[in-house]
Amino acid sequence: MVLNPLTRSVPGIGLANTIRFAWKEKELEPLGRETFGRIILMGNLKLTVKDVFCFQGNSLEGAYDVALYTEEKHDDILRRARAVGGERPMSHYEITILAKNNFRVVTINIYNPYVKDEEVRAFLGRCMDNVSSARHLKDSLGFWNGRRGIQALLREDPKGHGGYLHPPAMFSLGADRGTLFYARQPPFCRRCMAYGHIFASCSTRKCRFCGSEEHEARDCDKPK
Structure with a gap:
C-alpha cells in the first residue's frame, strides 16, 4: 500500500480528516461503492456509520474519499490501513492523505x-x-x-x-x-509578542508598540 501526496482534484487547503482510496489495478474491475463500504470500511478497517462524516466516490480520480468525524479516528484508520495494506483487497488501493497538518x-x-x-x-x-x-x-x-x-x-x-x-x-x-486564536495554537506572550511562553514567565523587557527594550508598552510615548 502506497501513501501518496495530494492529487490535482483536491483543494489547495486540503480536506480535514479525509483519506482517499484510489484503485490502482488496470487489469481488474474496481469494487463498487457498496462493496467497498462493506468489505474495506466496515470489514478491514472496522469502521461504523457513526465514525464516517462523508463517504463519496471520486470518478475523476477513480477513488473513494472518506472523511472521518475526528482527527483521532483519521489517524487510527491510517494505522489500521498500514497494518493490512499488504492483504487483498486493500493491496489494490493507493492511499492518499487529503488532510493537511498545517x-x-x-x-x-x-x-x-x-x-x-x-x-x-x-x-x-x-x-x-x-x-x-x-x-x-x-x-x-x-x-x-x-x-x-x-x-x-x-x-x-x-x-x-x-x-x-x-x-x-x-x-x-x-x-x-x-x-x-486557533486549535493547537502555541502559548503566546503579550509582552514580547513571541510564541512559546506566556506573560507570567516572560523575562524580556520589550515594548510591543515600538519594539524598544528600554521600556514596556505602558510607558511608551510613541504614537500607537
Whole structure:
C-alpha cells in the first residue's frame, strides 16, 4: 500500500480528516461503492456509520474519499490501513492523505466591525497561505458577534514553534487592535509578542508598540 501526496482534484487547503482510496489495478474491475463500504470500511478497517462524516466516490480520480468525524479516528484508520495494506483487497488501493497538518481555522476578533474583511485577509496573508474568505460568526439569536472565521495554511518555518510560522495572537490594523486564536495554537506572550511562553514567565523587557527594550508598552510615548 502506497501513501501518496495530494492529487490535482483536491483543494489547495486540503480536506480535514479525509483519506482517499484510489484503485490502482488496470487489469481488474474496481469494487463498487457498496462493496467497498462493506468489505474495506466496515470489514478491514472496522469502521461504523457513526465514525464516517462523508463517504463519496471520486470518478475523476477513480477513488473513494472518506472523511472521518475526528482527527483521532483519521489517524487510527491510517494505522489500521498500514497494518493490512499488504492483504487483498486493500493491496489494490493507493492511499492518499487529503488532510493537511498545517490547516487551521483562525478566529479573529476586532472590536471595530467596520474593518474590512480584505484588510484582515491581507494581514493573515503576510504569514499564512491559501487564506480563504472571511465568515462572520453569529450567536444563537443570529446576530454577528464581531468574530470572523478564516481558513488558512501555516507556512513551514524550521525556526518557528513546531516547525511553522504562526501569526501573532495580538495585532493592530491601523488604530484597531485585534486578537486571533486557533486549535493547537502555541502559548503566546503579550509582552514580547513571541510564541512559546506566556506573560507570567516572560523575562524580556520589550515594548510591543515600538519594539524598544528600554521600556514596556505602558510607558511608551510613541504614537500607537
